[in-house]
Amino acid sequence: MLRTVNRVLVGLAGLLLLCVGGAVLAAGLDLGVPSWWPWRGPDAVLLGEARRGRGEWRWPAAVALLAVLLVLALGWLVAQLRRRRLTEVLVDTGDGEGAVLRGRALEGAVESEAATLEGVSRASVRLTGRRTAPAARLSLLLEPHASPADTLSHLTTGALAHARTSAHLPALPAEARLRAAKRRPGRVT
The missing domain is CATH 4.10.810 (Virus Scaffolding Protein; Chain A)
Known part of the structure; x- marks a missing residue:
């Protein structure tokens, strides 16, 4: 959007x-x-002299309009510069220090484990959120014979659970988008 x-x-x-x-x-x-x-x-x-003297409310209104436009433009600029992908995840090691896990490493681990699930032909993972509370967005391409309910069940109990426990996260909310792979029709002779 x-x-x-x-x-x-x-x-x-x-x-x-x-x-x-x-x-x-x-x-x-x-x-x-x-x-x-x-x-x-x-x-x-x-603006000539005659038009500038008329309407004392115009100048404050023009300044207010320009200020609103400036705030909207700065908000748009900040939205452009904000990173969409989480670069690191803070792992609680129990010693009070903590460790930093690269976001791409966790994405790669979840992606490779999700791609090995039965019926999944391709998987992609993106981490979003904060480094202390990440969330995962998964996109899975399913084979025609795959069951979406079974795939989601194996995904939550397998790849996502392993990622949550290995990074010592209290929760790892995930959004999975499932798409069916297009299959060419077979020939009947």
């Missing part, structure tokens, strides 16, 4: 900047702007 919002926002911002820039360029070069256009020629001013 964030990818779609990014594309729409960047597209709208680009279109707005292109239109405004083209209009300012056409007015500045005096390239036949329409008669209703408020600025004509390179010597035209954006």
Whole structure:
């Protein structure tokens, strides 16, 4: 969803900047702007003395609008820079110090064990959340003969349980997305 919002926002911002820039360029070069256009020629001013004195509420409203736009733009920038994948997991070793486990190592262990389950042709795992409370997102491609209920049961009692106990996590919430592999129809002769 964030990818779609990014594309729409960047597209709208680009279109707005292109239109405004083209209009300012056409007015500045005096390239036949329409008669209703408020600025004509390179010597035209954006707000004249008469318009600037009118409406004392306009300037605070304009500043408030720009402040809201700035906050929205900064929030969008922070969302772009935030990492989606957990890089490390904090393992409680019992001595008060703790150890750090690479997130990719735990992902790889769960992924390889999930791929060995019966009926699973491909598995991918991504860790999200905080380093003290990770969560797993799994995507499994199932063979046509596989039972989704059995696969989920083996996944929770096998790969996810092993990952939870090996990293000494109190819980490892997981979201599994199961897809069926496409199978070519057999020929009947």
